[in-house]
Amino acid sequence: MNQEQFNRMKNDDGFIAALDQSGGSTPKALKAYGVDEDQYSSEEEMFDLVHEMRSRIITSPSFNKERILGAILFEQTMDREIEGKYTGEYLAEKGIVPFVKVDKGLADEENGAQVMKPMPDLDDLLGRAVERGMFGTKMRSNILEANESGIKAVVDQQFEVGKRIIQSGLVPIIEPEVSIHADDKEEIESILKDEIMNHLNELNEDEHVMLKLTIPTKANFYKELIDHPQVVRVVALSGGYTRRQANDKLKENEGLIASFSRALASDLKADLSDDEFNTSLNDAVEDIFDASVHKTFK
Structure with a gap:
């Protein structure tokens, strides 16, 4: 583990940019950017465009x-x-800490949740991640209902894989996303927090994780997780909220910082001039930074 990057991630102001759309979500990301599917004819061309x-x-x-x-x-x-x-x-040369998404997508829903699909090539990917200078990883599950069995299965799998990632020398971002559309979202969050705390309390002193969570219904509900000694940082996903909605909710939560994807890139378009593009990105970055750092407490 890079100690300088660890200290930066633990203590510095800022947020994490999520630029990890994978094969299934890439066409949607390109379309939002202004590149329609008729502008590429193969998966290779699609990935070239998204890399651009x-x-x-x-x-x-x-x-x-x-x-x-x-x-x-x-x-x-x-x-x-x-x-x-x-x-x-x-x-890294820009002073920005790199992470890589390692999951292969979601399994079918069971007990109101979706665990991650099998990752047979995980060890190879982790080895490459270390070689490529990654600090950590990210992997996403999905929770749709307040079903204790489903939530437990998600958290158990996340920490089981997370320990393999820790053993490789990387810091895992554990992401059990809660759907913002769930009718029982607050109840889900209560069960989820208990399950996460159980696993955090079992980690050794030299085992650290990050958490990426949906912004909670009740402000500061995840404060115990943020303050836990084995947690480097807790970051929030935008989860389908607009940037304004996500930022307003984020500001209510002390110590929680953003890790936004759509909310970061929503105004970026392929046909913008470089000046227009940089200005649009700067506005989004400044908004999200401000929400991550400057808090309003009730």
């Missing part, structure tokens, strides 16, 4: 270490280069 989009974001002067602590990458982005350097190396 991500490279444009990462190389922008608006994407800087003063406001951005880290960035989560898709596996292909980690393995590709920006200006002759592996993406993680390029980010």
Whole structure:
């Protein structure tokens, strides 16, 4: 583990940019960027275009270490280069801590939740992640209902895989997303917090994780998780909220910082000039940074 990056992630102001759309969500990300499916004819061309989009974001002067602590990458982005350097190396030289998404998507819903699909190549991916200079990883599950069995299965799997990631020398971001549309969202969050705390309390002193969670219904509900000694940082996903909605909710939660994807890139378009693109990205970065740092408490 890179101790300087660990200290930065633990203590510095800023947020984490999520640039990790994978194969299934890439067409949607490109379409939002203004690139329709008729503009590419193969998966290879699609990934070339999304790498161009991500490279444009990462190389922008608006994407800087003063406001951005880290960035989560898709596996292909980690393995590709920006200006002759592996993406993680390029980010690290900018002072931005690199992570890589390691999950292979979601299994079918069972007991109101979706665990992660099997990851047979995880050890190989973790080895490459270490070689490419990644600090950590990210993996997502999904919770739709307040079903204790389903929530327990999600958290158990996340921490089981998380321990393998820790053993490889990386810090896992554990992401059991709670649907913002769930009727019993607050009840889900109560069960989820208890399950996460149980696992955190079983970690050794030298085992650390990060958590990526849906912004809770009740402000500061995850404060115990944020303060836990084995937690490096707790970050929030936007979860389908608009940037304004997500930022307003985030501001109510002490110690919680953003890790937004759609809310970060929603105004970025392929046909913008470089000046327009950088200005639009700067506005989004400044908004999200402000929500992550400047809090309003009730």
